[in-house]
Amino acid sequence: MTSPDLPDWPESDPRFRRSDVSAIVGRGDAVWERSSRDVLRWRVKTASGFAVESPGAVSRGDRVIVTASLFNLTVVEPVEVVAVVDEPERVGFAYRTLPGHPVSGEEAFIVHRHGDEVHITVRSLTRAAPQQPWRALYPLLRIAQLVARRRYLRSLR
Numbered sequence: 001m002t003s004p005d006l007p008d009w010p011e012s013d014p015r016f017r018r019s020d021v022s023a024i025v026g027r028g029d030a031v032w033e034r035s036s037r038d039v040l041r042w043r044v045k046t047a048s049g050f051a052v053e054s055p056g057a058v059s060r061g062d063r064v065i066v067t068a069s070l071f072n073l074t075v076v077e078p079v080e081v082v083a084v085v086d087e088p089e090r091v092g093f094a095y096r097t098l099p100g101h102p103v104s105g106e107e108a109f110i111v112h113r114h115g116d117e118v119h120i121t122v123r124s125l126t127r128a129a130p131q132q133p134w135r136a137l138y139p140l141l142r143i144a145q146l147v148a149r150r151r152y153l154r155s156l157r
Contacts, residue, residue: 002108002123004092005085009123016105016125017142023153025111025118032118035111035156036091040084044109044120048151050077058093060084070144077101089113094123102134102141103127109152122152 001016003009009020025035038044042052045066053065058081066077078098085092092110097103105126112119126145128138 001096001106001125002083002094004083004094004108004110004123005087005090007090007112012125016127019124019126019145019149020121021149021153022119022121025120025156027116027118032111032113035118035120038156039092039109039111039120040086044122044152044155047155048148058084063098064095075102082106083108085110092121097129099131102129103138103145104129111156120153120156122149124149 001012012018025031040058042055042058042064045052046055049068051067051069053067054062060081060083062081064079064081066079068075068077078100079095080098081093081095083094090110090112092108092112094106094108096106103126105124107122107124110121110123112121124145128135134141
């Protein structure tokens with residue numbers, strides 16, 4: 001759904017809240033090499049305060065537990081990697097949420113080059129999870145997503 005392989009993200013399912021944000025990571029080959037390696041090893045999540053049970057290289061079909069700790073509360077986020085792109089000018093992956101995740105949807109982290117500039121793009125499609133208490137807490141989770149998204153955009157600098 002988040003199409004990490006495509007530079008232009010086509011229209012998506014209107015039942016999901018859509019976000020597509022980008023930032024410059026830096027410039028040059030060294031930044032590209034580091035960022036393209038790190039994005040495929042969950043660095044966007046781990047540098048943003050999340051723990052990943054298996055922070056090795058991502059592979060399509062991997063099922064991973066991501067955890068977030070906030071105010072002595074640990075939130076478990078089960079996910080499955082649904083797409084991986086590893087091209088000369090574009091590297092990244094997408095995962096979908098699994099039952100038990102606080103929200104329902106998909107998220108992608110993509111590193112790409114424009115000339116000498118290295119960019120990160122974060123795409124997400126989100127809606128309330130079907131189960132309680134997460135469904136009732138969805139408005140608060142939206143605020144948490146905004147904070148996390150800002151962290152994601154700074155994670156590879």
